[in-house]
Amino acid sequence: xxxxxxxxxxxxxxxxxxxxxxxxxxxxxxxxxxxxxxxxxxxxxxxxxxxxxxxxxxxxxxxxxxxxxxxxxxxxxxxxxxxxxxxxxxxxxxxxxxxxxxxxxxxxxxxxxxxxxxxxxxxxxxxxxxxxxxxxxxxxxxxxxxxxxxxxxxxxxxxxxxxxxxxxxxxxxxxxxxxxxxxxxxxxxxxxxxxxxxxxxxxxxxxxxxxxxxxxxxxxxxxxxxxxxxxxxxxxxxxxxxxxxxxxxxxxxxxxxxxxxxxxxxxxxxxxxxxxxxxxxxxxxxxxxxxxxxxxxxxxxxxxxxxxxxxxxxxxxxxxxxxxxxxxxxxxxxxxxxxxxxxxxxxxxxxxxxxxxxxxxxxxxxxxxxxxxxxxxxxxxxxxxxxxxxxxxxxxxxxxxxxxxxxxxxxxxxxxxxxxxxxxxxxxxxxxxxxxxxxxxxxxxxxxxxxxxxxxxxxxxxxxxxxxxxxxxxxxxxxxxxxxxxxxxxxxxxxxxxxxxxx
Numbered sequence: 001x002x003x004x005x006x007x008x009x010x011x012x013x014x015x016x017x018x019x020x021x022x023x024x025x026x027x028x029x030x031x032x033x034x035x036x037x038x039x040x041x042x043x044x045x046x047x048x049x050x051x052x053x054x055x056x057x058x059x060x061x062x063x064x065x066x067x068x069x070x071x072x073x074x075x076x077x078x079x080x081x082x083x084x085x086x087x088x089x090x091x092x093x094x095x096x097x098x099x100x101x102x103x104x105x106x107x108x109x110x111x112x113x114x115x116x117x118x119x120x121x122x123x124x125x126x127x128x129x130x131x132x133x134x135x136x137x138x139x140x141x142x143x144x145x146x147x148x149x150x151x152x153x154x155x156x157x158x159x160x161x162x163x164x165x166x167x168x169x170x171x172x173x174x175x176x177x178x179x180x181x182x183x184x185x186x187x188x189x190x191x192x193x194x195x196x197x198x199x200x201x202x203x204x205x206x207x208x209x210x211x212x213x214x215x216x217x218x219x220x221x222x223x224x225x226x227x228x229x230x231x232x233x234x235x236x237x238x239x240x241x242x243x244x245x246x247x248x249x250x251x252x253x254x255x256x257x258x259x260x261x262x263x264x265x266x267x268x269x270x271x272x273x274x275x276x277x278x279x280x281x282x283x284x285x286x287x288x289x290x291x292x293x294x295x296x297x298x299x300x301x302x303x304x305x306x307x308x309x310x311x312x313x314x315x316x317x318x319x320x321x322x323x324x325x326x327x328x329x330x331x332x333x334x335x336x337x338x339x340x341x342x343x344x345x346x347x348x349x350x351x352x353x354x355x356x357x358x359x360x361x362x363x364x365x366x367x368x369x370x371x372x373x374x375x376x377x378x379x380x381x382x383x384x385x386x387x388x389x390x391x392x393x394x395x396x397x398x399x400x401x402x403x404x405x406x407x408x409x410x411x412x413x414x415x416x417x418x419x420x421x422x423x424x425x426x427x428x429x430x431x432x433x434x435x436x437x438x439x440x441x442x443x444x445x446x447x448x449x450x451x452x453x454x455x456x457x458x459x460x461x462x463x464x465x466x467x468x469x470x471x472x473x474x475x476x477x478x479x480x481x482x483x484x485x486x487x488x489x490x491x492x493x494x495x496x497x498x499x500x501x502x503x
Contacts, residue, residue, distance in 0.1 A: 013058025021415035052091030056084025147205030326361025
């Protein structure tokens with residue numbers, strides 16, 4: 001493998017790091033893959049795979065460096081290598097389709113069209129296989145590009161990824177065809193078509209935002225958020241349990257002065273089993289009665305066989321628990337140990353590291369406050385688009401994400417985690433309320449705009465009046481149909497390429 005292609009692959013890997021928080025150089029996403037696409041242009045499929053793997057490892061080591069806080073170095077390396085395989089497969093399959101698919105015979109410059117389909121297909125597979133890990137999908141880099149990402153109500157985040165790869169492939173193709181004897185018209189045609197597509201999506205977004213804002217003038221609910229900013233050592237210290245609870249109660253009383261209908265605490269805010277230990281339920285029920293507000297409390301609950309549920313409880317102003325949701329999508333190795341029986345040595349290692357010990361819930365519970373219905377997402381459940389969609393399909397008018405991102409310390413992880421919620425709001429046109437122990441907490445409206453937020457490692461409160469869902473979106477109704485179409489088209493073109501190769 002020559003040095004120039006390797007350098008180009010590494011350059012793409014570095015650019016892919018910079019497009020996500022904290023760097024937030026999202027504009028670089030529109031050319032981040034150009035060096036990699038140029039690097040594999042004239043390489044063999046095997047070399048293309050290797051270059052893609054190199055770019056992927058570099059990018060995911062940089063994006064997910066914070067995993068090192070939660071795991072031994074080997075854990076970060078294994079995860080980065082696994083995720084890099086998807087970029088490697090993209091390069092391999094794109095190379096094969098470009099070489100052996102005669103659908104572009106006589107029009108080699110149009111081969112870039114398959115690139116976004118392949119990329120989206122592999123992003124979708126990464127989001128679904130082995131419990132799924134849809135972290136840092138390419139489209140997420142545009143979370144601040146509010147007009148453009150409005151197409152997510154039809155395509156999900158994958159539509160934005162598609163546009164980004166389409167632009168990258170067009171630029172790479174144009175650079176590669178500079179010395180081509182083709183006429184200027186033929187060379188400019190792909191660029192012109194792609195420019196029209198991007199412009200149309202941007203214009204749609206500009207028009208959709210005011211239209212959605214008009215719809216948001218319907219039913220509303222006032223919600224308060226409590227960000228306790230509790231250090232992890234304090235949080236899980238039995239000695240300091242009362243101090244932690246006192247902090248949350250003080251902040252709740254502060255935000256309660258503005259008479260919200262609902263006040264939200266973060267994931268495992270009580271750091272105990274709410275219904276069984278320490279008398280917290282009685283104390284918090286009294287608090288809800290006194291403030292005449294519903295309290296949403298993140299806590300634990302006992303499950304069978306010595307495991308716990310990671311739960312959210314709704315306390316009524318009349319006292320007592322009215323609803324409970326148990327987290328259904330657990331964090332692999334953090335909360336649950338996959339293949340525990342098949343690999344007992346791995347299970348013992350993970351348990352020594354503090355992982356496991358939780359049981360998954362079985363029901364997507366819809367909470368109801370006088371006809372205002374909402375679903376709960378605990379921790380990283382918010383990165384799973386189809387899970388949010390299921391809640392909305394069941395009648396949720398808005399979504400609440402409670403989390404504890406203190407584990408990630410002052411890294412880019414809390415900001416990355418927060419940015420994904422913007423797409424969940426647009427996909428289903430529902431507001432998102434996010435309460436995080438150490439931040440980022442905030443309110444996101446149904447157009448994906450950040451109305452209010454509270455930065456990491458700050459103690460404080462937020463309050464806002466949010467609008468309830470007014471309509472069902474295309475995405476809510478049909479899900480990831482766009483990704484399925486990309487999968488189907490990619491499969492057809494790959495099959496044709498393999499048949500051609502075999503002749």
